[in-house]
Amino acid sequence: MPAVLCLFLCVWACTWAEPSPPASVDEMNVLMYGVLQFGESLHHVHQSTGDRLSRASRALRRTETLLQRLGHDTEQASRTEHHIREGLSLIQAQMAALQRQAQQTRGLVNRVAQEEVEFKEKLANLEAKLNSSAPGRIRELKEAAWRHGLLLGELKSWTEAQRRQLQEHNQQLAKIQEHTQDVW
Structure with missing residues (x-):
């Protein structure tokens, strides 16, 4: 690439320059040396620009990745x-x-x-x-309730005894019925 660029610059300089007397070899050497220096500088700028673009591209990709994560x-x-x-x-x-x-x-x-x-x-x-109207009546009611409670207790005991007696009679009757069935 630098050789092509140097050749291009030489051709360009020759076509636009006014006709002049032929240049000496030293002048041509200085001119060629300058062109070479210019080519190397241009090459160096090209490389550093490429490196910078690569770094910028990597930084851009990292930024895009971070933006995606952030999103x-x-x-x-x-x-x-x-x-x-x-x-x-x-x-x-x-x-x-x-x-x-x-x-x-x-x-x-x-x-x-x-x-x-x-x-x-x-x-x-x-x-x-109640206390003001009939104090004796309350005592009578309490005594009557107590007597009724005693009578109920006695009635309950008597009923229980009658129930047991009835169960015994039923058992005796069941035995008699079994015995009469066996006989018949």
């Missing part, structure tokens, strides 16, 4: 953000439902507490009325 990471971050937003929306909806349920429960507890207070007041009023 992938950005997409993944976007998907993750979307999932987080969906999860957050779900949690917020659950929290709202729990708050509504807590309010309903709080209202129910307050209503039950109020009813309990009212029931205790009514019971206290009823006891006060």
Whole structure:
């Protein structure tokens, strides 16, 4: 390549130059030496430019790779953000439902507490009325309840005894029936 370039430059210089007396050998040598120096410099610039282009190309490929990774990471971050937003929306909806349920429960507890207070007041009023109207009547009712409890206990014992007696009779009857069947 430098030889072709030198030859081209020589031909160009000769065609555009005005006719002059033939140059001496020393002048031609100096001229050729300059052309060679120029060719080497041009060659060196060509090589260094090629090296620079190679380095720039490698740097560009690295940058493109990094940009692709960055794009992938950005997409993944976007998907993750979307999932987080969906999860957050779900949690917020659950929290709202729990708050509504807590309010309903709080209202129910307050209503039950109020009813309990009212029931205790009514019971206290009823006891006060019973105690003030017939103190002897309460004692009579308690004694009657105790007597009825004793009678119920005795009735239960008697019923149990009758049940056992009935079972014994049924067993004796079953034996008699078996014995009569064997005889017949």
